[in-house]
Amino acid sequence: MDIKPQDFLSAPLTTIQSVPVLAGCLAIVAGSALYCGYSWALPKPIPGIPYDKAASQSLLGSLPEISAYIKKHGRLRPWLVGHSKRHGSVLTQFWMGPLAKPTLILADFQESRDILLRRGKEFDRSSRSISIFSGPIGHHHIAMRSDDPRFKGNKDLVRDLMTPAFLHQVTAPQIYDKAQQLIDLWTLKADLAQSRPFDVKQDIVDLALDIINAAAFGLGDDMCITKRQLDFLNSLSQFEPGIGPAGSATIPREAHIPDIAAIYEFGHHVGTQFKAISPKLAHPYKVLTSPTLSKAIARKNELIRREVEKTLDRIRTGDAGTRSAMDNIIMREMASAEKAGREPDYHSPQIYDELFGFIVAGHDTSASSIAWMIKWLGVNQPAQKKLRQVLSEAFPDHHRDHRQPSAAELIKTPLPYLEAYIQECLRLDAPVPLTQREATVDTEILGYKIPKGTEIFMLASGPGFQLPEIPVGDDLRREASRGPNHHPYGQWDHDNMDDFHPERWLKADDESGKEYFDPYAGPMMSFGFGPRGCFGRRLALLETRIVVALLVWNFEFHPVDGVLASREIADAITTSPVYCYARVSKIFE
Numbered sequence: 001m002d003i004k005p006q007d008f009l010s011a012p013l014t015t016i017q018s019v020p021v022l023a024g025c026l027a028i029v030a031g032s033a034l035y036c037g038y039s040w041a042l043p044k045p046i047p048g049i050p051y052d053k054a055a056s057q058s059l060l061g062s063l064p065e066i067s068a069y070i071k072k073h074g075r076l077r078p079w080l081v082g083h084s085k086r087h088g089s090v091l092t093q094f095w096m097g098p099l100a101k102p103t104l105i106l107a108d109f110q111e112s113r114d115i116l117l118r119r120g121k122e123f124d125r126s127s128r129s130i131s132i133f134s135g136p137i138g139h140h141h142i143a144m145r146s147d148d149p150r151f152k153g154n155k156d157l158v159r160d161l162m163t164p165a166f167l168h169q170v171t172a173p174q175i176y177d178k179a180q181q182l183i184d185l186w187t188l189k190a191d192l193a194q195s196r197p198f199d200v201k202q203d204i205v206d207l208a209l210d211i212i213n214a215a216a217f218g219l220g221d222d223m224c225i226t227k228r229q230l231d232f233l234n235s236l237s238q239f240e241p242g243i244g245p246a247g248s249a250t251i252p253r254e255a256h257i258p259d260i261a262a263i264y265e266f267g268h269h270v271g272t273q274f275k276a277i278s279p280k281l282a283h284p285y286k287v288l289t290s291p292t293l294s295k296a297i298a299r300k301n302e303l304i305r306r307e308v309e310k311t312l313d314r315i316r317t318g319d320a321g322t323r324s325a326m327d328n329i330i331m332r333e334m335a336s337a338e339k340a341g342r343e344p345d346y347h348s349p350q351i352y353d354e355l356f357g358f359i360v361a362g363h364d365t366s367a368s369s370i371a372w373m374i375k376w377l378g379v380n381q382p383a384q385k386k387l388r389q390v391l392s393e394a395f396p397d398h399h400r401d402h403r404q405p406s407a408a409e410l411i412k413t414p415l416p417y418l419e420a421y422i423q424e425c426l427r428l429d430a431p432v433p434l435t436q437r438e439a440t441v442d443t444e445i446l447g448y449k450i451p452k453g454t455e456i457f458m459l460a461s462g463p464g465f466q467l468p469e470i471p472v473g474d475d476l477r478r479e480a481s482r483g484p485n486h487h488p489y490g491q492w493d494h495d496n497m498d499d500f501h502p503e504r505w506l507k508a509d510d511e512s513g514k515e516y517f518d519p520y521a522g523p524m525m526s527f528g529f530g531p532r533g534c535f536g537r538r539l540a541l542l543e544t545r546i547v548v549a550l551l552v553w554n555f556e557f558h559p560v561d562g563v564l565a566s567r568e569i570a571d572a573i574t575t576s577p578v579y580c581y582a583r584v585s586k587i588f589e
C-alpha cells in the first residue's frame with residue numbers, strides 16, 4: 001500500500017491505523033530474518049568439546065582474538081598451545097573466521113600418533129594444505145590426498161630415494177662435500193671476524209639449499225652458493241668487517257646467481273601461500289600479477305629441463321652412475337616405460353614436481369633445524385664439549401692425526417650422544433610444531449563425534465613435549481591405541497621438560513652397561529608419523545648428523561652475549577631462531 005502524507009487527511013481511519021501495524025509486522029519479519037541469519041552465521045561448536053564462549057558469539061569466530069595475539073606477539077602457534085592449556089583439555093575447538101567450521105586442536109601425543117599412524121582411512125591431508133601446494137607443485141605427492149589415483153604412482157617414482165642404501169651411497173657424499181664448503185667459509189669468516197660473533201643464519205639457509213640441490217639434482221660447484229660466497233670473500237683484497245647487533249661482525253655477501261635467486265623466489269612464494277586466505281586463488285593471481293614470480297617459475301623449469309638433459313646425455317654415453325635423486329628417477333622412468341612398451345616422458349610435470357618437492361619440503365625445514373642445532377652449541381657449552389669428547393673418543397686416530405672422519409665413518413659409527421643432541425634440538429624447537437589432518441568421514445576422537453570435513457591441528461610442541469601433559473582418561477582412547485605395544489613411548493620428566501638435556505634420550509644396556517640412544521624415551525613428533533609422515537625424515541637426520549659432527553669437529557663455538565643469545569623465535573613456514581650468531585675458532589690449525 002502506497003500512502004502519501006496528504007492521503008492522511010482523506011484516508012479512512014482504519015487504513016491510517018493499519019499503517020503502523022503493518023510497519024511493525026515488517027519490522028518483526030525483518031528483525032526475525034536478521035536474527036535467523038545472525039544465528040545461522042554464528043560459529044557452531046561440536047558438542048562437548050571446549051571452546052571460547054566469546055568466539056562462539058562472534059560472527060568472526062576466534063579471528064579477533066587471534067589477530068590481536070599475532071599483533072602483540074608476532075606469532076600464532078603459542079596461541080594454539082595456550083588455548084589447550086586455558087581449557088585444560090587435550091581437545092579444544094576454535095573458528096578461523098566468519099562462517100568457518102570448527103578447527104580442532106589436539107594436544108595429546110598418544111592420540112595424535114594413533115591418528116597419524118593407524119587411522120589413515122578416517123583422516124588425511126587437509127583440504128587447506130592440499131590447496132597450499134596444489135598451485136606451486138600440484139603434481140607432487142604432498143599436494144595429493146592418499147586416495148588420489150596419482151598418489152601411488154608418485155610414491156613409486158621416489159621410492160628408492162630414502163632407502164639407507166641410496167642415502168648412504170649417493171646422498172651422504174653430497175652432504176659431506178657441501179658441509180666441507182661451509183667449514184672453509186667459516187674458517188675464513190672466523191679470521192675476518194677476529195673473535196667477534198657473526199650472523200650465520202643465511203649461511204645455514206644457503207648450506208641447506210646447497211645440500212638439497214645436490215641431493216635432488218646433483219648440481220655442481222658452479223651452483224654451490226656456499227662455494228661462491230667463499231670465492232667472493234677470497235676475491236676481496238682488503239676490507240674491514242662492519243659492526244652489527246651486540247658488536248657482531250658484519251661480513252659482505254655476494255648476490256645470488258639468477259638460478260638460485262629464482263629458487264629462493266619460488267620458495268618465498270610457497271611461504272606466502274600458507275598465509276593466503278584462499279591459496280587456490282592466490283597462486284594463479286600471483287603468477288599473473290608478479291613478473292618476478294612468473295620469471296622465477298620459468299627459470300626453475302628451465303633449470304630442471306637442463307639437468308634432466310644432462311643426466312640423459314650421461315646415461316647415453318654409458319655413464320650410468322647415480323649421483324642424485326634425479327638420476328634415479330630418470331632411470332626408473334626409463335625402466336617403467338620399457339616395461340609398459342611406451343615412450344618415456346622425462347619432462348613430465350610429475351617428475352618435475354617430485355624433484356622440486358625436495359626443495360619445497362626439505363629446504364626450509366632442514367635449514368631451521370640446523371640453525372637451532374648451531375644456536376644450542378653456543379648456548380649449551382657442556383653439551384658441545386660432550387659432543388666433541390664423544391667424537392674424539394669414537395675416532396681417536398683421526399683426532400690424533402688432525403683429520404676428520406669420512407661420511408661413511410660418521411654414518412656407521414654408533415654416536416648415541418650425537419643422536420640424542422639432534423633429537424633434543426628437534427624436541428625443544430620443532431621446526432614444524434604442528435601437523436594437520438582432516439576427517440574424511442564422520443568419526444570420533446576421544447569419544448567426541450567429529451563430523452567429516454573437520455580440520456585438526458595436532459601439536460608437536462607444548463603439552464607432553466616441553467610442558468606437562470594435560471590429563472586424559474585412558475578409557476577414552478580406542479582400544480587399539482592403549483597398552484605398551486601400541487604406545488611404546490615413555491614420558492618426559494616434569495621437572496626438566498623445558499631444559500636442554502640430551503641425556504634424557506640415553507639409556508644403559510642392561511647387560512653390557514653400554515650407552516645407547518632410545519628413540520622411544522619420550523614424546524617426539526617433529527616429523528609426524530605414518531604413511532603421510534615426513535618423506536624426507538631419514539635424509540634430514542643424515543644431514544644433521546654429518547653437518548653437526550663436522551662443525552663440532554672443526555670449530556669451537558664460544559658463548560655469545562645479549563640479544564644474540566636470545567631464544568626469540570621467528571614463525572614462518574617453519575620456526576627458526578631470530579638470532580643465529582656464531583663466535584667460532586678453529587680446533588685444529
Ligand code: HEM
Pocket residue numbers: 116141142143357358361362363365366369431432434435436525526527528529530531532533534535536537539540
Ligand atoms: C628436519 C627437517 C624436517 C622436518 C622437521 C620435517 C617435518 C615434516 C613434517 C612435520 C611433515 C608433515 C608430516 C605429517 O603430516 O604427518 C613433513 C612432510 C613432508 N616432508 Fe619433511 N621435514 C624435514 C625434512 C624434509 C626433507 C629433507 C625432505 C626432502 C625430501 C622432506 C620431505 C617431506 C615431504 C615430501 C612431506 C610430505 C609427505 C606426504 O605428504 O606424504 N622433509 N615433514
